[in-house]
Each structure stands twice: as structure tokens, then as C-alpha cells.
Amino acid sequence: MMANFQLERDAFGSLIVVLANGERHTGVVPVRAFPIAAPDEGISLVSTDGHELVWIDPLSAQPVAVRALLEVELAAREFVPEIQRLKAVSTFSTPSVWTVETDRGLTEFVLKTEEDIRRLGRTGLLIAGGAGVQFSVKDMTALDRGSRRLLERFL
Helix, strand or coil: CCCCEEEEECCCCEEEEECCCCCECCCCCEEHHHHCCCCCCCCCEEECCCCCEEEECCCHCHHHHHHHHHHHHHHHHCCCEEEEEEEECCCCCCCCEEEEEEEEEEEEEECCCCHHEECCHHHHHHCCCCCCCCCCCCCCHCCCCHHHHHHHHHC
């Protein structure tokens, strides 16, 4: 939408966007258009009433300070641990409890149905845990043999 804007934080930590015409919007939320396929392309700054104020494409074209603010805000909104190893699966039918090692530590989640595992490209996966947390596998082929064997039972 608009190309010229400023981004800052208020005293409470909320994002403020100042548009080229001087209009200020507090409580702005950055939203990725393609969070998995193209995370740094197509970011919308959305007002509290859900209207797009600014379209950013690509993120890398923004000044360092703006990019830093957006990256911090997006990281806080998009908690997607990456599975590095499958340690155990309670049963090979669903629902099942998975014990996994992620880039954020060891955790367990419930896989409700096999449909909760979505393929992303040729080797990536997005797995929806029962509590609403999304887990990613960037490259199935990079997992250890035991993890791949457990995973193959569900694919």
C-alpha cells in the first residue's frame, strides 16, 4: 500500500507506525503473507481494527532499525519449534503422544490425526500439536535414521 513510513515503540512496547501523511497508528501488528514459503516477502502492518496500513516487500529492503523491530515482533508472534529428533511415539495409531527434541528443548505433544502432518515441499513438514503449537521439520532427510523410521509410519 504505502512505501514511506516510520516504525517505533511506545512506552508500553506497542508498535506505532507513522504514515507519510503524519497519521499515527498505535498497536500495529506485523503479519506475514507467506510465513512458511517466503517468510521475508510480503509483510503487512495491520491496525487494531484489522486494516492493512503498510505493505512491506521484501523485508530486507527496509532500514536496519525497522527490520530489527519487525523481526523481534514477528519472532514473538510465531513460535514454531523445529523438530531435530523424534525420541518416542506412544502408538502408531492416532491419537498418539510424541516425545521430540526441538531447537527449543525436549517436549511432548499429542498428534490427534495423521492429517495434522502437512508436507511443505519435498522434504519439509509442519506438524500441528494437540495444544495448538505448530512444529516444523525443515528437512526429513536430515533427521537421524530412527526419527525417519518413526515419522514414515505416519506419512
